[in-house]
Amino acid sequence: MLLRHSPTSPFVRKVTVTAAELGLAERIAWKPTNPWDPNDDLPDDNPMGKVPALVLDDGETLFDSGVICEYLDSLHDGEKLFPAEGERRWQALRLHALADGILEAAVARLVERSRRPSELYWAEWDTRQAEKVRRALDMLERNEGVLEERLTIAQITVGCALGYLDFRFPDEDWRAARPRLAAWFETFAQRPSMQASVPKAA
Numbered sequence: 145m146l147l148r149h150s151p152t153s154p155f156v157r158k159v160t161v162t163a164a165e166l167g168l169a170e171r172i173a174w175k176p177t178n179p180w181d182p183n184d185d186l187p188d189d190n191p192m193g194k195v196p197a198l199v200l201d202d203g204e205t206l207f208d209s210g211v212i213c214e215y216l217d218s219l220h221d222g223e224k225l226f227p228a229e230g231e232r233r234w235q236a237l238r239l240h241a242l243a244d245g246i247l248e249a250a251v252a253r254l255v256e257r258s259r260r261p262s263e264l265y266w267a268e269w270d271t272r273q274a275e276k277v278r279r280a281l282d283m284l285e286r287n288e289g290v291l292e293e294r295l296t297i298a299q300i301t302v303g304c305a306l307g308y309l310d311f312r313f314p315d316e317d318w319r320a321a322r323p324r325l326a327a328w329f330e331t332f333a334q335r336p337s338m339q340a341s342v343p344k345a346a
């Protein structure tokens with residue numbers, strides 16, 4: 145299988161960390177892709193023109209990051225990152241959705257600030273996205289106990305979301321009013337899968 149990826153995408157990082165945690169990284173061929181290049185053929189694999197996109201050996205393509213991660217999770221017989229049933233499943237999916245929401249809002253802010261022509265910058269939109277991130281982080285601070293439990297897609301996505309805030313918004317101190325979340329991330333970020341995938345500015 146072949147993963148179309150870009151080096152700074154936090155959604156790609158979710159897949160990278162998931163593959164590493166499951167011991168599947170070796171089974172993936174990695175194809176660098178710039179989703180912002182209008183000449184790139186990425187839309188042939190993902191009509192949304194977004195990374196990550198996973199091209200399977202039969203030519204079928206999977207997207208988005210959550211679907212790809214769940215597919216990888218289906219390829220092994222160990223403890224699942226997507227719990228199959230019960231309260232643990234809904235907790236994991238809920239926090240996964242919350243962390244994905246942080247990423248969607250943070251990426252929207254970055255696009256507004258760095259890709260949109262500066263004369264069209266829409267401050268209210270930026271603030272609206274920042275408020276989504278703030279509320280989601282506050283909810284994570286209240287739910288930090290759940291993050292201490294066994295590894296699921298929720299922890300991985302929260303870890304990638306916090307790493308992305310550090311990477312793209314280093315001046316906005318999300319840790320200040322959230323000591324429990326900060327302490328959790330301090331430990332989580334030490335995992336080899338996270339250390340190996342720290343984003344670097346191009």
Ligand SMILES: N[C@@H](CCC(=O)N[C@@H](CS)C(=O)NCC(=O)O)C(=O)O
Nearest residue numbers: 153154155179194195196208209210
């Ligand atoms: N919901 C998607 C989001 C993926 C996404 O937004 N990827 C960004 C890079 S971080 C992208 O490819 N953007 C290009 C575009 O929006 O056209 C997922 O989970 O995979």
